[in-house]
Amino acid sequence: MKYLTRAEELILLAVVRLKEEAYCVPIYDLVQEMSEKEWTLGSIYNPLYRLEKNGFVKSYLGAPSAERGGKSKRYYKVTKTGIKALQEIRKLHEQSWDDISEALI
């Protein structure tokens, strides 16, 4: 099974954290906060698209909102497969970093 990339991992975690309000803009803000780096919208979208294609995330269109000039928002939700992938990557991280002391790095 393919591992999540770091970007995918981050974004997926953001989706988890945001629960009901997980659409692009908050994800974008949260990820930038979490990583303390600047991201482009594209680098949020493309992983999200891949994640959805691989079945880690599910998206649905919300209701059209007036403030958006009639456009709707696309909300994302983590799937069971997505959770499994996150757990896997967590385990992998813990196991790989287990014995490495600060001194070695």
Place this chain on the structure above:
Amino acid sequence: MKNKNKISKLARYLIALSLPGYSDDSVIGDYEELYMRKLSADGKLKAAAWLWLQIIKTLVPFIKHSIEWGGIMIYNYIKNGFRNILKNKIYSFINITGFAVGIASCFLIYVYIEAELSVDAYHEKADNIYRVTSWLNIGGNEFNGSATNALIAPALRQDFPEVETAIRFRRVGGASVRYGDKEFNEYGITYADETVFDIFTWPAIKGDLKTALTKPNSIVITEDFAQKYFGDDDPMGQTLVFNKSKNMIVTAVIENIPFNSILGYSAICSFKTIETPENLSSLLFTDWTSHNFHSYVLVKDNTDLKALEEKMDKLLYKNAGESLEESGSSKKYHLHPLRDMYLNPPASASPPITYVYIFSAVTIVVLLMACMNFINLSTARSIKRAREVAVRKVLGAFKYRLIVQFMTESILTSVIAFLFSIGLIYLFMPGISEISGWNFFDLLSEPVVYFSGLFFFTLLIGIVSGFYPSLVLSSFQPAKILRANSGRSSSKSSLRSVLLVVQFTISIALIFSTSIIIRQIDYLKNKDAGFKKEQLLISRLPSQTVRRSLDALRNELATVPGVASVSFSSTIPSWGLASNSKLPEGYEETQTLLMDEMNVDHYYIETMGMELVAGRNFSDEFPTDRHASVIINETAARKFGWKEPLGKIIRQRNPENMDEFLSRKVIGVLKDVHQRSMTGEIQPLFMISDPDFPFSFNDLRVVEMRLSGGDIQETIENIKVKWKSLFSGKELNYSFMDEVFNRQFRRYELSKQLLSYFTTLAIIIACLGLVGMASFLAENRTKEIGIRKVMGASVFSILKIFIKDFLKWILLAGLIALPVE
């Protein structure tokens, strides 16, 4: 609620472009939300900056990505294309070669035709330039003349409002030109009136063309001429010495006259130079019925040519009506367009333009055949691969991919054919340059334009031939194909049969026509011309060699080992002769007849290998021969109705005094010689041996030397040495009579060779088509063959069946071709 600060359309387009995946506008909505946030937080500028930064940062990797993957895809298609082409080496080779050869040939012919049609088209006012010619009727003989008198051009210029200007040309003839230590014989110089540059577009490099030829003894030279005599020095104002006596001052330098022009002069002298008082009062300039100049006229737009011609006729008759009537002749002016002078000359029986038409037709036909073949074979082959296609589809290939695959293959094939054809074109260029007389390397000096045209055409054919099978194939139902016997579709095969039959019909028709034409041409070439043209060296005497020393010259040249005899004459067969009216005995003064004239020495007949059928040659024993004798040919005797021609008198008007008649007595009759060309009727000949004859056109300036076999090269070397010693170091410029004479066939040679070539090509293409079809069909009927064999048929009987089918087609083609002949 309108939001005035929405993102621009361009931004939205780019966002949608760079983020494929979601096709709804939630994405745009997200961007807008963030944009609005930035807007209220940091203002318009910062918001816009953020937006565009986002866009660029997403767009650039997207583009890179697409290119990378696109490239890989294309690379893969091409790799596959090549693999497929190589898989069927023979077929591919046939296809590509046939196509390339066909295209290369047709390209060359196209360039040739374009060159022929471009002659003298470069003049700005080309459409309004005409040569003054006339239809003559002298004693019942129709005759079309390209030359005029000296008077019509000035009259046109001064008195005719519909004429912008008109000029005369008169060739200087052979002249020695010297500047400093450089001296050469020049034959391409002409006199012309001062407004010549208003008619013809020959741009100046130095000097003012408006005034260059207004004074006598001025000369305008071309670049090459300047280079030859002056090198890098400035020629302006310098003096060139003509024939050791006349000084000409350079008043302007013009660009070289393009090679596609019938007026290929190397320099132009002012007409005023020959308008000396004595010339002006001589017949040369005053006789309305003479033909010693070439006149050109530039008319205003939309001039009524017929009306102009009639006005000119009226003027002619006003001035010369009496003398025309007296000699029983009539003359009508005709203005012949400059653009037509090359392809459709006024006096030509079969104008060269017919060849242009023929070649165009043949080219198109062969090109069509080549393309048909290409498409045919490609199609047939793709159908063979229907099975492969079916399998691919079953395995889940996209229809799109299949189409692209086939298209790539077909385009690849045509590109390879294109490259191949370029190689072929350069291979054939020297050959076709030689035959056609055009230097193709000059014609194609800017190959990019031509070759890109050719490339796109080839590409087009590639696309078309790939289009059909790929569309058809990719929509096949796989099951149908795999089940049935490999995709034989009835409608398509009948189309292909038709194409094949057409190809063969064309080939057979071409074979017939070509063999007929070749036979005719060879007949002409081998027909007896009336003299011996082999081993006869021809040259010209340099400038004004003193005539009296001709005998001495002859004796000197005859001492050269290898030279059997030497003679002089005013012209040789195929170089053209003067033609003037004469009054044979027994004819009324109004019934003059036109006779070809030439001036020879006593040794001409012998050196040329001609024969006298009656009477005697000119001889030193009879000093009156010079002024009082003439030799005529058989045609003349026949035309005059003379059973006993010897002793008869022929009279002509004295050129220096039109009221007087000069008489000559016939002393001999020459066996007919084709003095003008092998085609056309032999004209009556008036041959004299008079070194004092006044008109310079009939000077004895041509030298003939009969070589006596043995080592020709050595003899030529010896002659060269002797020539140098006789003419103070001048080089010998020579040709051989048979080459010279055969030049008249040049055009026929060209047609013959091209037609043979194209016939062969057509046959090859048709055969290739046949091979392709044959292999296709054979493979199609593999099952049938198998069954027949199992049932006990011999190989021979199977062959018979196939051959029968093909013969059917070929016979059909033959039947169609025959009535076409």
